[in-house]
Amino acid sequence: MNQMILRAEGLYKSYGSIPVLKDVTISMRAGETHAVIGPNGAGKTTLFKTLSGEVFPDSGWIEIDGKRVEKLAGHRRVRIGVGRTFQVARVFSDYSVLQNLVVAIEARARFRKRLPTVSFRLVPLNSVVDEARGLLEQMGLGNQQDRLAGILAYGDRKRLELAMSLVLNPRILMLDEPMAGMSVADRSAAAETIRRVARERGIAVLLTEHDMGVVFSLANRITVLNYGEIIASGTPDQVRTSAKVRDIYLGHEVEHA
Amino acid sequence: MKLSFNSNWGKKEDATTGILLALAFASVPAWADKGLLFFCSVLLTHILFALSFNLIFGLSGFVSFGHAAFFAIGAYTTGYLLQRQGEMYPFLFWIASGLSGAVAAIIVAAIALRRSSGVYFAILTLALAELVHVLISKSTFLGREDGMTGIKRPVMGSGILQVDLAAGDNLYYAILIGAIFVGVVIYMLWHNAFGRTLGAIRQDEERVRFLGVNVLAMRIGVFVASGAFAGLAGGLYAPSAQLLTPDLGNWGYSALPILFCLVGGANYFWGPVLGAIIFAGLEYATRDVIGLSEIIVGMVLLIVVLAFPGGLIGGVITFRQRWPGRLSRNASSASLVRESAE
Numbered sequence: 001m002n003q004m005i006l007r008a009e010g011l012y013k014s015y016g017s018i019p020v021l022k023d024v025t026i027s028m029r030a031g032e033t034h035a036v037i038g039p040n041g042a043g044k045t046t047l048f049k050t051l052s053g054e055v056f057p058d059s060g061w062i063e064i065d066g067k068r069v070e071k072l073a074g075h076r077r078v079r080i081g082v083g084r085t086f087q088v089a090r091v092f093s094d095y096s097v098l099q100n101l102v103v104a105i106e107a108r109a110r111f112r113k114r115l116p117t118v119s120f121r122l123v124p125l126n127s128v129v130d131e132a133r134g135l136l137e138q139m140g141l142g143n144q145q146d147r148l149a150g151i152l153a154y155g156d157r158k159r160l161e162l163a164m165s166l167v168l169n170p171r172i173l174m175l176d177e178p179m180a181g182m183s184v185a186d187r188s189a190a191a192e193t194i195r196r197v198a199r200e201r202g203i204a205v206l207l208t209e210h211d212m213g214v215v216f217s218l219a220n221r222i223t224v225l226n227y228g229e230i231i232a233s234g235t236p237d238q239v240r241t242s243a244k245v246r247d248i249y250l251g252h253e254v255e256h257a
Numbered sequence: 258m259k260l261s262f263n264s265n266w267g268k269k270e271d272a273t274t275g276i277l278l279a280l281a282f283a284s285v286p287a288w289a290d291k292g293l294l295f296f297c298s299v300l301l302t303h304i305l306f307a308l309s310f311n312l313i314f315g316l317s318g319f320v321s322f323g324h325a326a327f328f329a330i331g332a333y334t335t336g337y338l339l340q341r342q343g344e345m346y347p348f349l350f351w352i353a354s355g356l357s358g359a360v361a362a363i364i365v366a367a368i369a370l371r372r373s374s375g376v377y378f379a380i381l382t383l384a385l386a387e388l389v390h391v392l393i394s395k396s397t398f399l400g401r402e403d404g405m406t407g408i409k410r411p412v413m414g415s416g417i418l419q420v421d422l423a424a425g426d427n428l429y430y431a432i433l434i435g436a437i438f439v440g441v442v443i444y445m446l447w448h449n450a451f452g453r454t455l456g457a458i459r460q461d462e463e464r465v466r467f468l469g470v471n472v473l474a475m476r477i478g479v480f481v482a483s484g485a486f487a488g489l490a491g492g493l494y495a496p497s498a499q500l501l502t503p504d505l506g507n508w509g510y511s512a513l514p515i516l517f518c519l520v521g522g523a524n525y526f527w528g529p530v531l532g533a534i535i536f537a538g539l540e541y542a543t544r545d546v547i548g549l550s551e552i553i554v555g556m557v558l559l560i561v562v563l564a565f566p567g568g569l570i571g572g573v574i575t576f577r578q579r580w581p582g583r584l585s586r587n588a589s590s591a592s593l594v595r596e597s598a599e
Binding site: 052073074075076078079083084086090091092093094095099102103104106107108110111115119120121122123124161164165168 | 268445448449450451453454456457460461463464465466467468469470471472
């Protein structure tokens, strides 16, 4: 397919004496959607945090776009192309939808040195506001841009959060349970959005999700974690037919999903 | 309240409020006696002190319990320079005050802000401010517990353009001009992209971090700016008071800006301004009633905080939204960002 965007090898992480990640290796190409699944406590979130820079691995290395990043702080990884959304959508509740995006665009402009750190402009640049409006239209939030983000419906808040990550032009987008807390109708709309984003922008999407329907319809590759170890990794078909995966994970999850 | 982002709505109100306030303060020498004039010059420095504090408290969402340390350091810096030197290059002593406040803030940030946040940070600032307080009261060259006296009111400028701050109301006007200048700078910081990002950090720092922002650097930046402005406020205070006591760095003095912000409304640029004016008004009105002053001030604070959790400005805005048209649209002048946040 395309070139390798993310490579991580031999990641170990433990909290105190409890090992959470054991020799985890993962890689992603542009345009690929990669799902990490596993039972609760399997280490999915820790893997996410290790890749995004919220925690540092005890050993192993991570490469993004050929740059070693395992010791780089989270905000620095964002600057070289890691976008992230959270399990519970995080937006700025006291700001309007438009202001949320303006803050994100201004952050990007600042780390790209297109905007001075301190300026004496009291209102955002027109170009910034126009870009924000345009993206809100694209994301179907155009008619809500003056509403407070805190009173948006949950699905819309998730979309706003995704939009805020997208304005940073990420190479990799990490979505932590993008469907959590959504209605069924919202889920299919969100899945469509994610598919479109990955295709149109050539972004590598890494996601965790409990809804197996979503996982198998979205992902090109699936990695299964159990007790911090990768027990299977491959195409959805390979994973679906893996006896090991069926044994410890998929069997009962699929029934309950 | 629906507002379009790029309209100047709110900014115009703010400009009007600012100009009216400046004119009101400028008119004081025309009608007030010496005592009231001194009172107003102290009020101006308190307004600046509270505005500088609210950059971190209301805008950025973290608290320092020791902000008086910066005010005291600024005051003693200018005091020390003016004790020795009656004539100085224009503004040099005030610039020195701002710088000393900034340097002190850098030290506090390096010690406390890097490793703590929330209430732990607040307690650390309290401890560090108490250290400043003790150092001042043990330092002979700063006058120890007795305070620093003999602070001259300088002649500012050189050549033809000389202003003798000891003469007439010149010092008051100099303080007013300084306060307006710093107030405008703080207003800009509150409303530009830097301020917007700080407001976002207050709401969700993790989200801001994942917008590629170095949150710690932003916090240190605003803390140092706040320390510099508090130092400058102290510097303006020194030649006016002419007596500086270590109490300026005490925790009781650190509580003042917090109270001003809570009463006026910490979420609004004008909140601390209103709070400081109300407190000064109460203090002045009850100045002859020995012992009763604290009780009245305390009662007012209690009532305001219980009745208006968003301060007086927050209360007015809520009132206006619930019963539109009852109050004139110019009744309050909250900033655009905060206004739409309600």
